[in-house]
Amino acid sequence: MSATAVSVPRRAFAPSPQETAPRPVRAVPAAAQRPKPKLAYAVVAIGGVLAMVVVQLLLSVGLSHGAYEISALQQQQQTLSWQQQSASNDLLEVSSPQFIAANAQALGMVINGTPAYLRLSDAAVIGVPAAAMEETEIPVGPSTLVANSLIDGVPLVTVPGATVDPDASATGVANAAQPIPPLSLENGIPAPQTR
Amino acid sequence: MVKHSVSTRRRVAASILCVVIIVGAFVVRLVDIQVVRADQLVTASLEKTSGAGTLYAPRGNIVDTNGVLLAASVTLFDVTISPKDVDDISRKDENGDTVTIPAAEALAEVAAVIGQKPEVVQQIVKDALTNDPSSNFAFLTRSVDYATYQALIDLKKRGTWWIYTQQTSGRTYPNGAVAGNVVGYVGSDNAGLGGLELAYDTCLTGQNGQQAFQRSKDNVALPGTTEITKQPEPGGELKLTIDSDLNWYLQQLVASQVQAQGAKWGTITVTEAKTGKIRAIAEAPSLDPNDVSSTASENRRSRVFQDRFEPGSVFKPLTAASLIDAGLATPASPVVADYRYKPKNGASIKDALPHERQQLTLAGVLQTSSNTGTSQLGERLSPEKRYNYLNAFGFGHGSSIGFPGEQKGVLHPWQEWDNQTYYTTMFGQGVDVTGIELAGAYQAIANLGERLPLTLIEGCSYPDGTVTEVPAEPKAVRVVSEKAALETLGMMETVVTEGFWSASLEIPGYRVAAKSGTGEQIIDGILQDTFYSSMAGAVPADDPEYVVTVTLKDPLYKRSSAAAAPVFKEAVLQVIKKYGIPPSATPGANYPGTY
Structure with missing residues (x-):
């Protein structure tokens, strides 16, 4: 702060010494009698502080109690969600096509090949209906050909006492009852049949 | 008057000296605490008062074109043991009497639950102690399902306190081999190893998050102190055209x-x-x-x-x-x-x-x-x-x-x-x-x-x-x-x-x-x-x-x-x-x- 910058405007407004009249001299007034402090105020103040402390204490007890409750509930929630996951996985496993097929096969069900439709509007049969036969050109293998290790040993619902048995199949292995025919060399070296 | 003032001055001097010594002692202690050992003490205090938790973000599912689950993540548990603590345990029998179960028998119970032979479990404990007599950590088995976890928790409640479980994540394929060669598979670390699990690993992988909180002595988070330090990023769901x-x-x-x-x-x-x-x-x-x-x-x-x-x-x-x-x-x-x-x-x-x-x-x-x-x-x-x-x-x-x-x-x-x-x-x-x-x-x-x-x-x-x-x-x-x-x-x-x-x-x-x-x-x-x-x-x-x-x-x-x-x-x-x-x-x- 520069002295000139401040002093110039102050000089412009300050009254000149000649204009200030001397003040009349007065005696200092006697100090007023201090009133006696009321006890009530002190009681209120201290009581207030105490109340705050107590409320604070209760609050924090409540809060920390709540914290334990939250913690216990969170634990419970987690356990329940694990349980739910475990149960829904079990459900998914028994909903798998392999399990359904195993149950159907245990009942002796076979796959119907030829589709045929009944048109509701005019009761016309579309396609050629035919009965499902056990003998098919491709012998349908056991349901465990398409593996699902999650359902191994799970009891079947259609046949009491039976379970899904993964040992019933041997994938990719030639049927032992039907030996591989020897290759005929009658017409010379076997030629590829490109059809 | 002179005598009096001399004694007063001495007393004042002595008091000042005392005060200086006491203040000096405090200052030394203060510097020691606040400067010299500050880091160590802060770490120690944090260790005792702060806790951290993992926010799990599982690997994403693989679903077919109709939303049927082909691959899903599942919570599994690793089972660990503190070998140095393996000892006889005491538990109450049905009459309310306290009985002591020998350590070998308690280990056999654990082995039965996790589907292992008792000798195998004993060998794990023995090996860990041979390597380090104060060993307090060894894996008993990994990735057990919830039912096994529950059985272990029951054992723990009945006194077998030296076994522990850790949450981990696994993979399940509810439809087994259906489209299995295409879906592929994951390794023990849950990362894709083959098929689409490998090709779309980036899509599927989730990043676990972290949370920090102040905790009480018994490891309960204090209200209002939980802070997520790293947001979990769950993996994406991969949808196939396969039916x-x-x-x-x-x-x-x-x-x-x-x-x-x-x-x-x-x-x-x-x-x-x-x-x-x-x-x-x-x-x-x-x-x-x-x-x-x-x-x-x-x-x-x-x-x-x-x-x-x-x-x-x-x-x-x-x-x-x-x-x-x-x-x-x-x-x-x-x-x-x-x-x-x-x-x-x-x-x-x-x-x-x-x-x-x-x-x-x-x-x-x-x-x-x-x-x-x-x-x-x-x-x-x-x-x-x-x-x-x-x-x-x-x-x-x-x-x-x-x-x-x-x-x-x-x-x-x-x-x-x-x-x-x-x-x-x-x-x-x-x-x-x-x-x-x-x-x-x-x-x-x-x-x-x-x-x-x-x-x-x-x-x-x-x-x-x-x-x-x-x-x-x-x-x-x-x-x-x-x-x-x-x-x-x-x-x-x-x-x-x-x-x-x-x-x-x-x-x-x-x-x-x-x-x-x-x-x-x-x-x-x-x-x-x-x-x-x-x-x-x-x-x-x-x-x-x-x-x-x-x-x-x-x-x-x-x-x-x-x-x-x-x-x-x-x-x-x-x-x-x-x-x-x-x-x-x-x-x-x-x-x-x-x-």
């Missing part, structure tokens, strides 16, 4: 035939003709990703993407379509087909079986799968143009799916074709293809001449709604004209109605287009006496909706395409039933095979 039900049926079907025919392996694909979406990839033997170790390593891959083979006669319709498209032939184009054909360039072509001279049309050439007929008609198209057509059908390019370890077929440039290859490429010899390339080429025919990139993935969607990895809008590339494609399909119909395997192929009421193939294989320079038996086609033939291909390697009882024909028929039947394709209303093309 798991259809895939299962076809797997069961091909596995049955592989077993019945003593074949090495077999595959079936089903592709939507008009979109290029793959609806099924069935393989046998198949991989159960739940139990990878029980599947031989050569059966863990997807053969449709990763195996090459010589296709054989399934190539003939492509040659025929090229000829018609180039305006060089019609289904009625005549050709005199003998058993042998010896072209001027010195090549020698013969048919699979000896036969009399035949007067065939192009349709008849496909119907009887005549190599000599195909060769004579195929000559009309220059090798360069034939190469260009095969190239446009996608051979030698693999797929745009980018399956891990995917192979590409081998189609040599036409300049490298020798005199024999000049002809054999017309009927699928001297070239190698992958199953997916074959499906792609037939998709082009079935989509009336326009080839689309085949897709296996619908997209990867995250919980916040963003979707990534969506395949680009497919750009159709015209390979042959619509007329050429339709006429080729019509000719392929006669394979079903009048060809060698018509008894195994015909479906009453439906128009089906198909072509058989018997691919040769040469191993170590020796022509094998077993073949790749295949069948490829589309349904319905007048306006194809689905493309079906079947390949069997080394069937033993029916060594030709006869092994694949019934599989093809059953697969087409299932597609018809699955998608409710109505019987054909129009009569078949009925091109005459002879003239």
